[in-house]
Amino acid sequence: MLILKRHFSFCASHRLYNPNFSDEKNKLIFGKCSGKNGHGHNYKLEVSIKGNIDPETGMMFNLQKLKDIVNESIINDVDHKHLNFDVSWLQGKIPTTEIFVECIWERLEEKLAFEKIDNIQLQSITVWETENNIVTKIRD
Numbered sequence: 817m818l819i820l821k822r823h824f825s826f827c828a829s830h831r832l833y834n835p836n837f838s839d840e841k842n843k844l845i846f847g848k849c850s851g852k853n854g855h856g857h858n859y860k861l862e863v864s865i866k867g868n869i870d871p872e873t874g875m876m877f878n879l880q881k882l883k884d885i886v887n888e889s890i891i892n893d894v895d896h897k898h899l900n901f902d903v904s905w906l907q908g909k910i911p912t913t914e915i916f917v918e919c920i921w922e923r924l925e926e927k928l929a930f931e932k933i934d935n936i937q938l939q940s941i942t943v944w945e946t947e948n949n950i951v952t953k954i955r956d
């Protein structure tokens with residue numbers, strides 16, 4: 817079994833607030849991240865898959881294909897976008913890095929199933945919101 821990884825980067829803005837909270841409570845919980853016009857990040861994404869080498873190609877999964885899948889399913893939707901308003905699959909959610917990672921995982925799982933790609937599995941998804949704030953989801 818091997819792990820294969822690819823990195824992506826994109827820019828997006830977001831605002832952390834819960835519409836059910838008062839402005840004061842949002843400020844208390846989310847601090848500067850609740851500012852009404854939002855703020856931006858240079859995000860990084862790591863997609864990690866596991867599988868075995870196909871002896872006929874020498875590859876577990878073509879990295880070009882992985883790039884296309886992630887670009888089509890995730891990056892094209894979020895790059896230079898406001899996560900609260902522009903991304904259909906984040907609507908109604910608070911776009912914390914945790915929620916973002918969960919949603920990316922769900923979309924990629926759906927895409928692999930739709931494409932009937934069953935020789936690999938997602939192993940982990942990591943998002944760097946900043947150089948220092950990082951969330952990883954791993955397969956249970």
Ligand SMILES: Nc1nc2c(c(=O)[nH]1)N=C([C@H](O)[C@H](O)COP(=O)(O)OP(=O)(O)OP(=O)(O)O)CN2
Pocket residue numbers: 832849855911912913914945946947948949
């Ligand atoms: N559990 C979470 N906590 C926070 C999230 C999150 O997604 N999940 N997000 C934020 C903010 O978006 C915020 O912009 C992060 O700012 P900050 O912690 O100041 O990060 P920086 O890297 O810019 O600051 P350093 O002090 O340089 O680390 C807050 N919390």
